[in-house]
Amino acid sequence: MSGGPRQVSPGSPEWPERLSHLDHPPQELWVRGPVLPGARSVAVVGSRRATPAGLSIARELGGLLGEAGVNVISGLARGVDGAAHLGALDAGGPTTAVLGCGIDVCYPRQHAPLSERIAGSGCILTEEPPGTQPFKANFPKRNRIIAALVAAVVVVEGTERSGALSTARWAADLGREVLAVPGSIRSPQSRGTNLLIRDGARPYLGPEDLVQAVPGLAATGAGPAGGPSLAGLRRPLLEILERMGPTPVYPDELGQALALPAPLVAARLGELEVAGAVLSLPGGLVARTF
Amino acid sequence: MKARRGTSFGPPQEAVDARKQRKLRTLLELYRAQTHRQQQPCRIDVLALMMDGSLGVAKVEHIEDAVQGE
Amino acid sequence: MIASAIGCTVQGLAGVPVTVEAHIANGLPHFAIVGLTDRAIQEARERVRSAVQNGGFEWPQRRITVNLAPAEVPKEGSGFDLAIAVAVLRAGESGIDSSGTAFVAELALDSSLRPVNGVLPMARCLAALGMRRLVVASQNAAEAALVDGLCVLPATRLQDVVEHLRGLLPIQPARPGAGADAGPAGPDLAEVCGQASAKRALEIAAAGGHNLLLTGPPGSGKTMMARALPSLLPDLEPDAALEVSAIYSLRGLLRERPAMSLRPAFRAPHHSVSRSGLVGGGVGIAQPGEISLAHRGVLFLDELCEFPRSHLEALRQPLEHHAVTIVRSRAAVTFPAEFVLVAAANPCPCGHLGDAKGCNCDLRQLQAYDARVSGPIRDRIDLQVSVPRQRFGDLFGGSEGEASAVVRGRVESARQMRSGRLADPAAGTARTPSALSRSYRTAPAARRLLARSGERLRLSARGFVRVLRVARTIADLAGDDGVGEAAIAEALHYRGEMAA
Numbered sequence: 001m002s003g004g005p006r007q008v009s010p011g012s013p014e015w016p017e018r019l020s021h022l023d024h025p026p027q028e029l030w031v032r033g034p035v036l037p038g039a040r041s042v043a044v045v046g047s048r049r050a051t052p053a054g055l056s057i058a059r060e061l062g063g064l065l066g067e068a069g070v071n072v073i074s075g076l077a078r079g080v081d082g083a084a085h086l087g088a089l090d091a092g093g094p095t096t097a098v099l100g101c102g103i104d105v106c107y108p109r110q111h112a113p114l115s116e117r118i119a120g121s122g123c124i125l126t127e128e129p130p131g132t133q134p135f136k137a138n139f140p141k142r143n144r145i146i147a148a149l150v151a152a153v154v155v156v157e158g159t160e161r162s163g164a165l166s167t168a169r170w171a172a173d174l175g176r177e178v179l180a181v182p183g184s185i186r187s188p189q190s191r192g193t194n195l196l197i198r199d200g201a202r203p204y205l206g207p208e209d210l211v212q213a214v215p216g217l218a219a220t221g222a223g224p225a226g227g228p229s230l231a232g233l234r235r236p237l238l239e240i241l242e243r244m245g246p247t248p249v250y251p252d253e254l255g256q257a258l259a260l261p262a263p264l265v266a267a268r269l270g271e272l273e274v275a276g277a278v279l280s281l282p283g284g285l286v287a288r289t290f
Numbered sequence: 291m292k293a294r295r296g297t298s299f300g301p302p303q304e305a306v307d308a309r310k311q312r313k314l315r316t317l318l319e320l321y322r323a324q325t326h327r328q329q330q331p332c333r334i335d336v337l338a339l340m341m342d343g344s345l346g347v348a349k350v351e352h353i354e355d356a357v358q359g360e
Numbered sequence: 361m362i363a364s365a366i367g368c369t370v371q372g373l374a375g376v377p378v379t380v381e382a383h384i385a386n387g388l389p390h391f392a393i394v395g396l397t398d399r400a401i402q403e404a405r406e407r408v409r410s411a412v413q414n415g416g417f418e419w420p421q422r423r424i425t426v427n428l429a430p431a432e433v434p435k436e437g438s439g440f441d442l443a444i445a446v447a448v449l450r451a452g453e454s455g456i457d458s459s460g461t462a463f464v465a466e467l468a469l470d471s472s473l474r475p476v477n478g479v480l481p482m483a484r485c486l487a488a489l490g491m492r493r494l495v496v497a498s499q500n501a502a503e504a505a506l507v508d509g510l511c512v513l514p515a516t517r518l519q520d521v522v523e524h525l526r527g528l529l530p531i532q533p534a535r536p537g538a539g540a541d542a543g544p545a546g547p548d549l550a551e552v553c554g555q556a557s558a559k560r561a562l563e564i565a566a567a568g569g570h571n572l573l574l575t576g577p578p579g580s581g582k583t584m585m586a587r588a589l590p591s592l593l594p595d596l597e598p599d600a601a602l603e604v605s606a607i608y609s610l611r612g613l614l615r616e617r618p619a620m621s622l623r624p625a626f627r628a629p630h631h632s633v634s635r636s637g638l639v640g641g642g643v644g645i646a647q648p649g650e651i652s653l654a655h656r657g658v659l660f661l662d663e664l665c666e667f668p669r670s671h672l673e674a675l676r677q678p679l680e681h682h683a684v685t686i687v688r689s690r691a692a693v694t695f696p697a698e699f700v701l702v703a704a705a706n707p708c709p710c711g712h713l714g715d716a717k718g719c720n721c722d723l724r725q726l727q728a729y730d731a732r733v734s735g736p737i738r739d740r741i742d743l744q745v746s747v748p749r750q751r752f753g754d755l756f757g758g759s760e761g762e763a764s765a766v767v768r769g770r771v772e773s774a775r776q777m778r779s780g781r782l783a784d785p786a787a788g789t790a791r792t793p794s795a796l797s798r799s800y801r802t803a804p805a806a807r808r809l810l811a812r813s814g815e816r817l818r819l820s821a822r823g824f825v826r827v828l829r830v831a832r833t834i835a836d837l838a839g840d841d842g843v844g845e846a847a848i849a850e851a852l853h854y855r856g857e858m859a860a
Contacts, residue, residue, distance in 0.1 A: 250557070250746050250748040251557050251746065251853075252554065252555065252556050252557050252746075252748055253748070255556050255557070256554075256556075261556070262556035262557045262559065262560040263560055263834070263850055264846075265556075265557070266557065266560065266849075266850040266853040266854060267846045267847075267849040267850035267853065268849065269849075269853045270848070270849035270850055270851070270852035270853035271809065271845075271849040271852075273813075273816070273817060273852060273853065274809060274812050274813040274816050274817065274849070274852065275816075276816055280853070284557075284575050284576070284707065284744060284745055284746025284747075285707070285746060
């Protein structure tokens with residue numbers, strides 16, 4: 001397993017080079033886990049209260065990066081952070097959680113199993129001394145470390161007051177690439193990312209945008225094109241899919257829009273679910289996954 | 291022997307309730323002990339007398355062996 | 361001086377004839393009732409004596425012993441009063457002929473007869489045993505007269521009963537209760553605007569007897585949809601209707617409802633219902649609960665997650681076995697409970713998921729809520745469908761939907777197809793997904809789709825079986841011999857189990 005936490009100081013061979021880009025780099029780091037992030041690292045951050053589509057995107061992106069061997073860095077929070085870590089772990093890739101509390105403090109508590117998995121293959125790190133509680137003020141400090149460690153930050157979802165936006169600002173100040181997943185202008189969870197795009201962030205529409213922004217990421221040639229594929233879907237299924245966005249809708253709305261009887265809509269949605277193109281959500285709503 | 295003038299409280303034999311029956315049995319046993327007649331068979335009968343207005347006996351009902359032992 | 365009269369009690373839904381023996385012996389006045397009786401029967405001593413005296417008869421001032429046989433059957437309630445009175449009077453007086461006649465009624469102190477619960481199942485049992493006549497309180501006459509081959513004599517006073525038995529003044533037999541009642545009480549499907557998915561799910565539920573979960577924001581019409589379900593179910597067979605009426609009789613609910621209704625019942629207990637009120641039980645001899653009152657009909661649980669978890673756990677056995685067994689210290693009784701469960705819930709804790717108002721819940725809350733909604737009975741729910749709030753435009757401009765009668769026609773032919781298939785012995789025993797799939801004649805393409813769904817949607821084995829059964833019903837509705845890809849895909853969409 002991970003063993004106990006250890007201290008890493010500037011000057012140690014393990015010390016991440018990029019941290020020196022900060023005006024006030026951490027004095028030292030408490031670390032749990034074998035692998036500290038190297039140059040090929042990307043942060044995937046976003047809202048705690050993400051939408052199902054946002055979680056799905058975060059997990060998928062974590063997986064794609066994990067498959068390509070890119071270290072996925074995030075903040076171990078609920079929502080997007082957790083989903084990104086999980087995607088990377090499931091793909092067998094390294095992932096790094098940067099905490100806003102002491103290395104021995106588990107926050108949020110329901111991510112205890114997740115943090116064990118991360119400490120098993122990647123690492124958990126923090127600049128806070130052991131025993132520090134997750135004070136609100138620690139999180140902006142934590143965000144500057146995430147921003148410093150990576151080549152690029154992808155913000156998946158967030159309101160305009162989301163902490164993910166502070167990570168994006170730190171990243172922009174440090175000259176890192178900032179990407180944001182665009183969303184509906186009606187969705188509060190996409191308000192923050194849409195604002196970032198207006199302010200000059202690159203829209204993230206797919207992994208190719210990331211490779212374009214940071215060519216070094218594709219170094220090992222794992223040009224990720226995985227995920228569910230539209231190829232092979234029959235025309236009637238595409239017709240339904242075209243009517244759907246990441247915002248969940250009721251099947252009845254689709255039926256009305258396409259003038260299709262309910263049994264047919266249900267059958268096509270069932271097939272699309274099996275194909276992985278549509279997600280069935282609590283409350284009987286459906287959403288497109290990509 | 292139990293007598294009643296009317297039936298508004300029920301017939302006379304009904305007044306021989308469990309308590310009175312217990313008393314009668316105790317009385318019988320005392321009598322047998324004092325007179326050394328334990329071996330002799332004996333029984334308790336109840337005579338229910340209905341009286342008319344002038345306290346004459348209107349009707350007699352004889353219930354043999356009315357109070358049986360434990 | 362010994363005489364008897366026939367009474368009756370119930371164990372579960374079965375009547376049990378009881379012989380009431382009365383013995384009058386010499387001795388001081390005494391009145392004892394023996395034979396595994398409850399409090400109400402011990403109190404019968406006072407009621408019966410007063411009723412006999414107030415009826416103008418003489419109460420024997422001697423030692424009276426009444427025995428209720430068979431002694432091992434627990435007996436309860438006031439329904440033996442009349443039989444006890446008749447037995448005692450017969451023991452004291454010849455000329456009262458009670459042969460071939462049974463007696464079930466409570467006596468009031470003034471000698472009038474009062475109705476009791478459970479007369480219908482008792483009448484069924486007595487008729488089956490060859491009793492020719494049954495004397496009941498006139499309020500119970502209509503339900504008792506539903507039973508063929510039994511002459512029901514309604515009486516209002518003890519004197520009338522005795523006069524009849526003496527052959528002096530015969531009681532006119534009650535005529536069989538009025539026929540089936542008029543149409544369904546619930547709304548017609550044509551009155552419901554929009555809601556295409558929910559209507560479709562109701563049709564499938566009606567055809568295959570599948571349990572259904574409706575989710576939707578408050579005021580979207582979940583209750584109305586549920587109330588419309590009985591109108592899609594076919595009429596009950598007379599035998600089945602009699603069985604249902606017998607359950608209502610046990611609860612004493614037949615006096616305010618048509619004695620014999622061919623329409624399936626609709627029961628909607630509130631979530632504050634007690635556990636025994638829901639599944640059956642209660643003090644003394646067990647009473648049928650709401651789930652048995654919904655027998656061969658619809659049980660609607662609105663606000664499913666407001667029901668205590670223990671109540672929902674208690675529903676699992678009846679949902680599996682279509683009957684409920686209530687174990688008591690003195691006896692265990694079984695009531696039938698074969699119903700279609702319709703549950704309704706808000707889509708999320710705030711109730712506005714997918715609504716124009718927008719939902720404030722995050723996914724973790726949603727998942728926790730979802731687990732609470734259907735956790736205990738999740739694997740008993742075959743269909744899950746949303747009932748979105750209707751826009752005003754839909755409410756007024758929407759096209760008229762199909763009438764319930766039209767849908768019921770399809771449901772009836774689908775049910776015929778199913779019963780034809782169930783006659784095949786191989787079909788009845790199939791339990792595993794693959795055996796079911798064979799007996800359902802699942803097309804190869806449909807089987808491939810099902811196999812793919814296993815990986816992608818992480819269906820459990822139970823989940824597979826449910827999807828297959830729903831798909832079979834969909835094919836029945838379409839009149840298809842085999843289960844095609846479209847039927848499987850549609851069933852997958854309605855599955856009550858989400859991909860993790």
